[in-house]
Amino acid sequence: MNIFKDKLGRIITSVVLIVLLFVGVVGYVGWYNLFREVPTYYESSEEHFKYGSIGTEQAQGVPYWIWLVLPRIFPDKLPGPGGYTSLGMTWEEGKEMPVGFTKKTIGFPRVGITCAVCHTATYRKSEKDKPTIIPAGPTNKFDPQSYTRFLGNAASDPRFTADYILDEIKYNHEFSWLENLLYRYLIIPQTKKALLQQKEDFAWMDSRPNWGPGRIDPFNPVKFNTLKLPKDDTVGNSDMMPLWNQKMHKNFALHWDGLETSLTETVNTGAIGDGATKQSLPVADLQRVENYITELPPPKYPFAVDEKSAEKGSQIFANTCASCHAFGGERTGTVIPTEEVGTDRHRLDMWTQQAAETYNNFAEGYSWDFDNLRKTNGYQSVSLDGLWLRAPYLHNGSVPSLEDLLEKPENRPKVFYRGYDVYDPKKVGFVSDGSEAERVGFKYDTTVTANSNQGHIYGTDLSGDDKKALIEYLKTL
Ligand code: HEC
Numbered sequence: 025m026n027i028f029k030d031k032l033g034r035i036i037t038s039v040v041l042i043v044l045l046f047v048g049v050v051g052y053v054g055w056y057n058l059f060r061e062v063p064t065y066y067e068s069s070e071e072h073f074k075y076g077s078i079g080t081e082q083a084q085g086v087p088y089w090i091w092l093v094l095p096r097i098f099p100d101k102l103p104g105p106g107g108y109t110s111l112g113m114t115w116e117e118g119k120e121m122p123v124g125f126t127k128k129t130i131g132f133p134r135v136g137i138t139c140a141v142c143h144t145a146t147y148r149k150s151e152k153d154k155p156t157i158i159p160a161g162p163t164n165k166f167d168p169q170s171y172t173r174f175l176g177n178a179a180s181d182p183r184f185t186a187d188y189i190l191d192e193i194k195y196n197h198e199f200s201w202l203e204n205l206l207y208r209y210l211i212i213p214q215t216k217k218a219l220l221q222q223k224e225d226f227a228w229m230d231s232r233p234n235w236g237p238g239r240i241d242p243f244n245p246v247k248f249n250t251l252k253l254p255k256d257d258t259v260g261n262s263d264m265m266p267l268w269n270q271k272m273h274k275n276f277a278l279h280w281d282g283l284e285t286s287l288t289e290t291v292n293t294g295a296i297g298d299g300a301t302k303q304s305l306p307v308a309d310l311q312r313v314e315n316y317i318t319e320l321p322p323p324k325y326p327f328a329v330d331e332k333s334a335e336k337g338s339q340i341f342a343n344t345c346a347s348c349h350a351f352g353g354e355r356t357g358t359v360i361p362t363e364e365v366g367t368d369r370h371r372l373d374m375w376t377q378q379a380a381e382t383y384n385n386f387a388e389g390y391s392w393d394f395d396n397l398r399k400t401n402g403y404q405s406v407s408l409d410g411l412w413l414r415a416p417y418l419h420n421g422s423v424p425s426l427e428d429l430l431e432k433p434e435n436r437p438k439v440f441y442r443g444y445d446v447y448d449p450k451k452v453g454f455v456s457d458g459s460e461a462e463r464v465g466f467k468y469d470t471t472v473t474a475n476s477n478q479g480h481i482y483g484t485d486l487s488g489d490d491k492k493a494l495i496e497y498l499k500t501l
């Protein structure tokens with residue numbers, strides 16, 4: 025009897041051990057293939073800015089292999105030929121990922137976005153020129169709305185199946201049998217589900233005007249999706265902003281309407297707004313981004329400048345613009361009431377007192393908690409460093425060039441094309457009309473809601489010669 029009991033005991037112990045071992049192995053394999061985080065590190069701060077993770081891959085990352093083949097399976101859902109480049113993405117020579125996109129392994133390789141997707145500009149001196157990439161510049165080409173829509177529309181298509189996708193991935197990469205299993209039964213179905221959910225979360229966009237390249241409704245996604253505030257009918261469409269030279273912007277308001285006063289919080293809200301979560305926010309990596317944009321100088325104007333004329337222009341600037349725009353000007357970097365500056369007020373009205381309070385309570389208990397979000401009554405008199413590359417101008421990007429901005433609103437272009445990156449040194453802005461601009465660009469109509477080009481009439485009364493000299497000076501900022 026005892027012998028039998030001992031044997032039974034041993035068998036039970038063995039079974040328990042085998043089961044534990046099995047659970048352990050399965051657990052480890054599962055963790056390794058689905059959750060194991062492989063840190064990415066870039067020696068250079070610029071590479072870190074362009075390609076380093078800001079914590080978006082965990083919740084929002086698209087599995088790399090799926091991301092890679094989607095444009096080949098669904099070219100019909102892109103705005104034009106050329107795959108992702110038709111959405112305004114830019115590849116540097118020899119780089120696997122476009123500027124502003126990460127490839128990071130969390131279990132399996134995932135694609136996330138970085139600050140650089142919106143905060144990197146390109147320009148060309150002529151149509152035949154290669155794009156020059158300027159990190160921290162405001163993108164004039166990338167269209168985040170069309171990218172979001174592309175992913176959502178692909179996921180709703182009946183061809184978004186494991187069979188289709190795995191067949192297409194075979195052209196690039198051979199999966200192990202385990203990877204095949206994981207992709208077929210877990211990763212592809214889960215990706216479809218997540219992208220469909222994202223499509224639903226962004227359905228509110230469809231009842232409002234399109235953003236077009238280089239623009240975004242920056243805080244309605246935060247209000248509706250991150251803070252879970254009720255949907256309202258505001259339209260916040262606004263132009264991207266440059267990030268360089270922050271050390272000269274100390275104590276300036278941040279964002280077009282000055283809804284923030286702390287740079288660190290603005291950097292962290294940038295990452296949260298793009299899909300990082302409270303748990304995944306990489307505070308030290310973001311500090312590195314902050315240091316980078318603090319020290320980075322603005323880019324120099326790449327064409328000739330008439331120095332004599334610029335010198336005359338500097339006097340005109342001192343008399344008509346400096347109080348709001350020069351470093352040290354008494355109102356530079358402060359919020360100017362909309363009644364005074366007179367530009368379109370939709371972007372201002374999009375952000376509410378309730379949203380500011382809710383965001384300030386969002387991360388209570390975290391070391392990086394937000395406290396400095398606020399509601400204002402106007403737009404920031406932004407500093408004009410690197411002004412030439414900030415085109416199109418004003419917070420909604422409604423005025424294509426400096427020459428146009430110095431015209432009375434009724435004489436500014438009513439319709440023009442954005443998203444073409446050939447530069448026009450005569451008007452000082454990107455080429456915004458003509459066949460190529462129309463072919464590549466997005467038709468910007470100033471009569472559409474939130475697109476008005478009214479207001480900011482400073483300098484519009486100057487003589488033709490004075491305007492010329494002023495523009496010459498503005499090129500040097
Ligand atoms: C999806 C596009 C997008 C991404 C990604 C993005 N931003 Fe922005 N950012 C914007 C836009 C648009 C504005 C201006 C929005 C407004 O106020 O209307 C802005 C404004 C800012 C400003 C204020 C600049 C000023 O002079 O007032 C800072 C600073 C900033 N972003 C930093 C970041 C950082 C750092 C990241 C990455 C962690 C980031 N952003 C990611 C679109 C983006």
Ligand code: HEC
Pocket residue numbers: 280341344345346347348349355360365367368403404405406408411414415416417418419420429480482483484
């Ligand atoms: C009373 C303050 C004030 C004065 C004076 C003023 N501006 Fe502005 N400026 C602003 C404000 C506020 C904005 C942002 C308005 C908006 O985007 O809706 C702005 C925006 C701009 C922009 C757009 C920047 C961008 O990134 O798109 C340019 C360019 C500009 N101003 C040039 C000038 C010039 C040139 C003068 C002098 C002829 C001048 N401003 C005079 C307040 C002022």
